[in-house]
Amino acid sequence: MQPFLTPLGISTPTNDGAGVPGETELFIPEGVCSKAIRYEISGGTVTRLDFSGGCDGNLKALSALVAGMKVEDVIAKLSGITCGNKPTSCADQLCKALRASLERQKAVRA
Structure with missing residues (x-):
């Protein structure tokens, strides 16, 4: 997996919210x-993932483990994992993002 090397604040190619595969x-x-x-999803699989900010080592590990996994x-x-006394976590927020992508893809197909 190739990490995204663009620092936060510098524009990267992003899609228009339609969940175009590979973008x-x-x-x-x-x-x-x-x-x-x-992140990128291709063929229902997470192909790239990068977090800006947060616990650097843990999020690099999470990115490496998730790469190649099916979105579902x-x-x-990872859904529902919490961090300390927070009701969510970076992993849980990733799931929120992935669920939104699946919904956008379903809407585009409909």
Whole structure:
């Protein structure tokens, strides 16, 4: 997996919200330390994932583990995980982003 090397604040190619396969999507998480999640989905699989901000080592590990996984599997394994006394976590916010992508893809197909 090739990490996204663009620092937060510098424009990267993002899609128009339609969930176009293979294009970078940007999600701004809420209630966590990370400031942005950039990811790509192709063929129902997470192909690239990068977090800006947050616990650097843990999020690099999460990105490496999730790469190549089916979106539905990521959601099933990581949804609902909390961080400390927060009601969410970076992993849970990733699932929120992935669920939104699936919904956009379904809407485009309909």
